[in-house]
Amino acid sequence: MISNNRLLLPALRNVLQRRNQSVVSGPPTQHVSKAEKAILGSIMIASFFVIPVWVLGHLKEYKAPKWRENITIKLFMDAVPIDERNDKRKKARRILFSWVHFKMPSCRVTFVRHGESEWNKQNLFCGWYDARLSEKGEQDAREVSAAALVKENAQFDIAFTSALCRANTSLQLILETMNSVNIPIHSSWRLNERHYGALTGFNKRQMADEYGEEQVQTWRRSYDVPPPPITSENPHYESIRTNPRFRDVPPELFPDSETLASTIERVIPFWTSEIVPLIKSGKRILIVAHGTSLRGIIKHIEGLSKEQIMKFDVPNSIPFTYDFDMETMSVIGNIRFLADEETVLRAMEKTRSIGK
């Protein structure tokens, strides 16, 4: 036992000494100056923070490409009167809101304004007249609307459209191109274009030459100045009144002329009672409708003022989306057009202009 200890102890001491030697550092062989220490130290600290700070700073772009933010700002800068532009608080609240919602369960709704109609092509006031799509309108439904949705990998559970054939055909062509013809489709007159009253069938340019551009733009874009009501003297009165597609319109609600304000009065109850419950249940919805009914919905979703929505134009055929928090129905982020900024702005300008 004793002899064993004699043999083991020195060996053990040796091992411990060697181990200690490997962990205890010796005196520095190279001198590191204070400046070098400071520089290396700050590089080390910075490298800890650089990735998390970059991610936080670009959080919004994880949900949307940068141009989306830009285009929304541009659209609103165009739409918002100069004295309201300084309301930075609203914007800050919105950004904060989208950060808070980053991980919330959300549901996307996709909107498309129908493609060019035969009457758009001829630059005629159309409203409730049931104009068909032009060849270009049909082509754009496939090659602009559906193509953008396919590229986005969009899938839909249900679709809504108006009672007018230009929106119905656009939707049909989009779904055919996307191989999604089996989803349920609901058509409602409540999503119709605003009724253009006595202007129906008249050329927009000729009316501007006769009554002045200001008057025509007031009829087209004012919030609540109605065009004169249509009467039986208008050659299209009968075809509108007797269109079987409008059989569900209660007689007391059948309009003779509409403004954006009165269109909103029929669209928003439909949005709230028929569409919102489906968004809340997580259904992926496609809505193909018209310039004025979509502007009404955008005003409602965005909480825009009359002045703001009057300056906002919805381009034909380019899909756009909104994401909603499924519980609170508040919008997450901004409107997102599925096309590049230049194309969208050009198309908006075309919609706005009175034409030649």
Ligand SMILES: O=C(O)[C@H](O)COP(=O)(O)O
């Ligand atoms: O009904 C129409 O004439 C158009 O669909 C919308 O025209 P607007 O851009 O002149 O309102």
